[in-house]
Amino acid sequence: MTKHLLLGQTLQFHANPLHDDWQNACTVDSAGGVLIEAGRITAAGSGADLRTAHPDGQNLITAGFVDAHMHYPQTAMIASWGKQLIDWLNTYTFPEESRFGDKAYADMIAGRTMDLALAHGTTTLTSFCTIHPTSVDAYFEAAATRNMAVVGGKTCMDRNAPDTLRDTAQSAYDDSKALLEKWHGRGRATYAITPRFSPTSTPDQLNALGSLWSEHPDCLMQTHLSEQHDEIAWVKSLFPTARDYLDTYESHGLLGARGLYGHAIHLEPREIDRLADVGAALVHCPTSNTFIGSGLFDTFGLAARHIRTGLATDTGGGSSFSMLRTMAAAYEIGQLRGTALHPSQLMWLATEGSAQALHMSGQIGHLGAGAMADIIVLDLASTPAIAQRNARATDIWDALFPTIMMGDDRAIADVWVAGKPTA
Ligand code: GUN
Numbered sequence: 265m266t267k268h269l270l271l272g273q274t275l276q277f278h279a280n281p282l283h284d285d286w287q288n289a290c291t292v293d294s295a296g297g298v299l300i301e302a303g304r305i306t307a308a309g310s311g312a313d314l315r316t317a318h319p320d321g322q323n324l325i326t327a328g329f330v331d332a333h334m335h336y337p338q339t340a341m342i343a344s345w346g347k348q349l350i351d352w353l354n355t356y357t358f359p360e361e362s363r364f365g366d367k368a369y370a371d372m373i374a375g376r377t378m379d380l381a382l383a384h385g386t387t388t389l390t391s392f393c394t395i396h397p398t399s400v401d402a403y404f405e406a407a408a409t410r411n412m413a414v415v416g417g418k419t420c421m422d423r424n425a426p427d428t429l430r431d432t433a434q435s436a437y438d439d440s441k442a443l444l445e446k447w448h449g450r451g452r453a454t455y456a457i458t459p460r461f462s463p464t465s466t467p468d469q470l471n472a473l474g475s476l477w478s479e480h481p482d483c484l485m486q487t488h489l490s491e492q493h494d495e496i497a498w499v500k501s502l503f504p505t506a507r508d509y510l511d512t513y514e515s516h517g518l519l520g521a522r523g524l525y526g527h528a529i530h531l532e533p534r535e536i537d538r539l540a541d542v543g544a545a546l547v548h549c550p551t552s553n554t555f556i557g558s559g560l561f562d563t564f565g566l567a568a569r570h571i572r573t574g575l576a577t578d579t580g581g582g583s584s585f586s587m588l589r590t591m592a593a594a595y596e597i598g599q600l601r602g603t604a605l606h607p608s609q610l611m612w613l614a615t616e617g618s619a620q621a622l623h624m625s626g627q628i629g630h631l632g633a634g635a636m637a638d639i640i641v642l643d644l645a646s647t648p649a650i651a652q653r654n655a656r657a658t659d660i661w662d663a664l665f666p667t668i669m670m671g672d673d674r675a676i677a678d679v680w681v682a683g684k685p686t687a
């Protein structure tokens with residue numbers, strides 16, 4: 265049976281204050297609680313006592329989720345069947361991304377993506393846009409309307425993409441510069457210089473974007489790294505003198521502490537050393553890595569090297585908008601690698617870890633004084649299946665874990681963005 269524990273300041277009457285001294289007739293408990301089951305109050309009293317006795321009845325207030333890598337233009341083609349990375353890009357992704365020169369379409373998908381994110385408890389998105397500047401304006405405008413802290417940038421590609429999706433080294437530099445001057449630091453917006461990945465940028469374009477980053481070092485830089493074996497082999501053939509995949513970024517000024525490298529699954533020892541040396545951030549995209557068939561990110565091995573790691577949906581290579589489902593996939597990948605991530609580690613990755621990757625620690629993804637009030641309330645008994653498991657919980661972690669593994673947008677009871685409820 266579903267239990268709800270309401271915690272807060274409570275007022276209870278034991279007598280009629282018109283007849284008795286009013287002070288003896290009632291109790292005000294500044295930290296009280298009420299347990300509700302099947303429409304009735306089954307216990308009332310000290311919140312602390314009720315919390316200990318009924319770990320399964322509680323909602324959990326936590327920082328909003330921070331998605332550290334996604335592609336908002338891929339929202340409408342999420343869950344497209346049957347392809348691995350390069351074929352998936354050519355078959356599904358590039359045709360869809362070609363539509364974002366149309367501002368009205370970009371506006372519609374940007375708004376839809378933000379609303380889906382909020383419904384799933386994600387209060388910050390970090391997104392690739394498309395090569396079209398309109399797609400960047402649509403993204404930051406939709407976020408501003410909702411007062412969301414977001415990171416994004418124009419995706420740059422000057423080769424190995426359809427004509428409709430190619431810019432040049434110079435136009436990528438010029439457009440990215442104009443967009444970062446327009447958006448970076450405006451309201452809650454952060455600009456990320458965004459070469460898609462080495463196969464779709466010439467060395468000239470990577471150099472141009474490296475120069476732009478050195479001229480604007482407070483911007484972030486986001487790209488993809490070592491996601492699939494075929495991709496890595498392709499990178500080797502396109503950059504025959506590069507020491508490894510990371511070197512294609514490093515030798516063009518695109519390796520740094522404010523760099524975000526998505527996927528980073530099949531890393532070589534030199535790459536791991538360099539990422540650790542410069543303090544770069546990796547982004548784990550677990551539903552994407554299983555959906556597209558990429559491989560198993562080494563969460564614990566990379567954490568042992570103190571490499572900052574965020575967590576992300578990678579929509580639409582990822583198969584869910586939910587950071588709960590994303591945590592579940594991270595858990596499953598951990599199991600396949602032989603180590604179970606604790607619920608606290610999963611929640612940390614989805615909030616603080618992603619915020620740290622974005623260099624926004626203490627501002628977002630954090631439930632503490634000084635942080636922006638981007639907050640969610642998780643219902644830990646949101647479906648009958650979760651509730652019946654939750655009823656067996658022995659402590660709060662055991663009560664939370666079924667929601668991580670089986671929860672979705674139904675588990676998001678409340679979302680606050682910058683101190684205001686969204687619903
Ligand atoms: N590598 C280059 N582009 C993409 C993309 O859109 N999605 C994923 N998952 N990997 C990429």
Ligand code: ZN
Binds near residue numbers: 334
């Ligand atoms: Zn991606």
